[in-house]
Amino acid sequence: MKSQTTKRSGCAFRTLGRRLGFGLALVLASLLASGLWAGQAKPLAALEGELLATGTKGPVLKMHDKDQPLSAVTQYLFHTLQDKRLDGREVRVEGTRKPGGTFEVQWLYTIHQGKLFRVRYFCKVCNIVALEPGPCICCQQPTELQEIRVEESSK
Ligand SMILES: [Zn+2]
Numbered sequence: 367m368k369s370q371t372t373k374r375s376g377c378a379f380r381t382l383g384r385r386l387g388f389g390l391a392l393v394l395a396s397l398l399a400s401g402l403w404a405g406q407a408k409p410l411a412a413l414e415g416e417l418l419a420t421g422t423k424g425p426v427l428k429m430h431d432k433d434q435p436l437s438a439v440t441q442y443l444f445h446t447l448q449d450k451r452l453d454g455r456e457v458r459v460e461g462t463r464k465p466g467g468t469f470e471v472q473w474l475y476t477i478h479q480g481k482l483f484r485v486r487y488f489c490k491v492c493n494i495v496a497l498e499p500g501p502c503i504c505c506q507q508p509t510e511l512q513e514i515r516v517e518e519s520s521k
Pocket of ligand 1: 491492493502503
């Protein structure tokens with residue numbers, strides 16, 4: 367852009383308008399790219415159904431009207447969704463729908479008789495909690511899948 371155009375008011379306004387538009391587009395693009403926009407504008411959606419953990423195309427939530435492909439905000443959570451011990455279980459997932467058609471899970475709960483349970487992995491040998499299925503990072507023994515009742519007050 368030439369700086370001389372600012373001398374004439376008509377051109378100056380047009381230049382200013384273009385600059386503002388460009389700047390706004392940049393801000394929007396960076397907001398979208400960072401995920402901040404979607405994260406702040408929308409509350410988390412919640413879905414309930416049967417978890418199909420061992421599908422060849424990744425974990426799927428089987429609901430009465432459709433099969434919802436699942437992704438996750440962390441690798442830990444994604445590995446948990448693929449845990450065969452959770453295959454076929456009734457679960458509740460909370461997260462956001464992605465443009466690609468997947469549902470990005472942020473929180474996972476199992477359901478027993480209408481009650482929500484948090485999933486965690488525990489090593490009894492070391493008395494520590496692991497983030498995802500697999501051998502204990504400390505002693506390499508298999509960790510145990512545990513489900514912890516979510517109290518209504520703490521949710
Ligand atoms: Zn251990």
